[in-house]
Amino acid sequence: MGHEALFPEVLFRAGPVGITNTVLYSLIASAVLIAFALVVRLGLGRGLSAWQVVAESLIEHLEGVMHDMSQRDPRPYTPLVVTLALFIGVCNLIGLVPGLRAPTADFSTDAALAVVVFLAVPFYGIRAQGLRGYLRHYLEPSPLLLPLEVITEFSRTLALAVRLFGNIVSEELVIAVLLSLAGLLVPVPIMMLAVLTGVVQAYIFSVLTVVYLSAAVRAKPE
Numbered sequence: 001m002g003h004e005a006l007f008p009e010v011l012f013r014a015g016p017v018g019i020t021n022t023v024l025y026s027l028i029a030s031a032v033l034i035a036f037a038l039v040v041r042l043g044l045g046r047g048l049s050a051w052q053v054v055a056e057s058l059i060e061h062l063e064g065v066m067h068d069m070s071q072r073d074p075r076p077y078t079p080l081v082v083t084l085a086l087f088i089g090v091c092n093l094i095g096l097v098p099g100l101r102a103p104t105a106d107f108s109t110d111a112a113l114a115v116v117v118f119l120a121v122p123f124y125g126i127r128a129q130g131l132r133g134y135l136r137h138y139l140e141p142s143p144l145l146l147p148l149e150v151i152t153e154f155s156r157t158l159a160l161a162v163r164l165f166g167n168i169v170s171e172e173l174v175i176a177v178l179l180s181l182a183g184l185l186v187p188v189p190i191m192m193l194a195v196l197t198g199v200v201q202a203y204i205f206s207v208l209t210v211v212y213l214s215a216a217v218r219a220k221p222e
Contacts, residue, residue, distance in 0.1 A: 008106050022106040029090040029103060036086070058082060062210060069214035072128065077213050080120055084113065085206035088164070092198030095172050096191055102198075104168045107161065114161040117209050118153070125216030134216065160208060167201050 008020035040055050062081050066074035088104060095102025103109045125134040138149045171194050178190055 008108075020106075021101050022103050022109055025094050025100060026091065026103040026109065029087060029094060032090050033083075033086055058085065062206060065207065066210050066214060069210065070218045072217055076127075077124060077210075077217075080116075081206050081209055081213070084116070084209055085202050088113065088205050089199055089202035092168055092201060093195065095168065096175075096194055096198070102168050102172060104164055104201075105172050107165045110161040110165040113164070113205070114157045117160060117212060118157040120209075121153075121212050121216045124213055128217035156212070160205065164201055164205055167197065171197055 008022040010020050011024055012019050036055075040052050059078060059082055062085070063074040063078055066072075066077060066081070091103040091109070093102075094100050095105060104113075122134065128134075138146050175190060175194060
């Protein structure tokens with residue numbers, strides 16, 4: 001397995017800036033999501049299409065999970081959570097296209113997504129509870145636990161990135177080895193399993209985001 005299998009490759013340069021395959025394929029994933037959004041929006045008023053059913057089912061499920069956990073209206077958080085789920089899912093599936101590489105197989109992509117969640121948690125928490133209300137949970141049940149709470153915030157962010165990175169890279173390596181040893185036909189069942197794995201990893205990431213946001217916006221009893 002070559003160096004390019006684990007690290008992004010510079011495909012071309014725009015002046016002094018090198019455009020890697022990670023950047024290019026992330027843009028492709030974004031374009032796919034924009035096209036999907038346009039298809040769903042343009043289809044409104046013409047009856048439910050299969051794409052609309054999929055989108056509404058995902059949104060309703062994640063909103064239900066958020067509401068059950070936070071006991072709050074989940075709609076303010078829905079755009080972030082659903083966008084993360086769809087973007088990660090498309091990025092994961094891009095890696096199954098011959099010659100392409102999943103952007104989520106680059107740790108920098110996974111780290112950036114985890115940082116988005118890391119920043120979103122205090123943003124929504126402060127907006128829901130106020131600054132004092134949100135900061136209070138760092139000091140409960142004892143102010144002595146403040147360092148541990150801070151370490152937990154950073155460690156779970158790292159865990160989000162490492163979990164996604166490890167699963168996607170290991171999946172791509174297995175498929176690449178099977179393709180090199182057995183040709184195109186034998187690994188097909190493995191690739192079908194990889195489709196399921198990619199979708200599941202996107203779902204897990206979004207649900208963990210829901211868990212963290214719910215904990216941040218859920219008001220503590222006085």
